Amino acid sequence: EVQLVESGGGLVQPGRSLRLSCAASGFTFDDYAMHWVRQAPGKGLEWVSGITWNSGSIGYADSVKGRFTISRDNAKNSLYLQMSSLRVEDTALYYCAKDHPSGALGNWGQGTLVTVFS
């Protein structure tokens, strides 16, 4: 069974940094691209960042480009999101998601909450 468990969320002030982690199990991690998707309270889904299986291709939403860095450690079956220069508008539940073979997002974690408050 595929499991994705996010961690690292919390309360942080604007301008500070936070690192999210996603521990993956139940599948061959280095076979799949991975993504971070966020959802602000009461709002819709926003794709944040994605990374291919070998880190050869990385993408970011314009809203986080230059501030967030995605990475993965295939030896540890883990995905990361380094978030810096955090803003109030970055407040959201951050989901880790695994690519489906089609390219859709086939499996999702339960999310980790990031709250940026001034």
Place this chain on the structure above:
Amino acid sequence: EIVMTQSPATLSVSPGERATLSCRASQSVSNNLAWYQQKPGQAPRLLIYGASTRATDIPATFSGSGSGTEFTLTISSLQSEDFAVYYCQQYIKWPSFGQGTKLEIK
């Protein structure tokens, strides 16, 4: 960036009836289109990929159609558990989501 637009924002339908949700892409995404269901307090769940292929364990009451820029998700004979928020998402490039359609009980 490919912008996805869903309509309507809210759809009120009675149990047992059919619901039709729409999604439009700002440029062609071919059939690289997925639909997700999200219930309160839960992560999204993949329903449809490739515009029309049901994901594992998704009942046949859910069907998707369309290609290019216009897509539809149809839920026939609505059950109580089907009332939720639905999102479309393109994946021909890095993903982008529609703003969601809330399907509520009439």
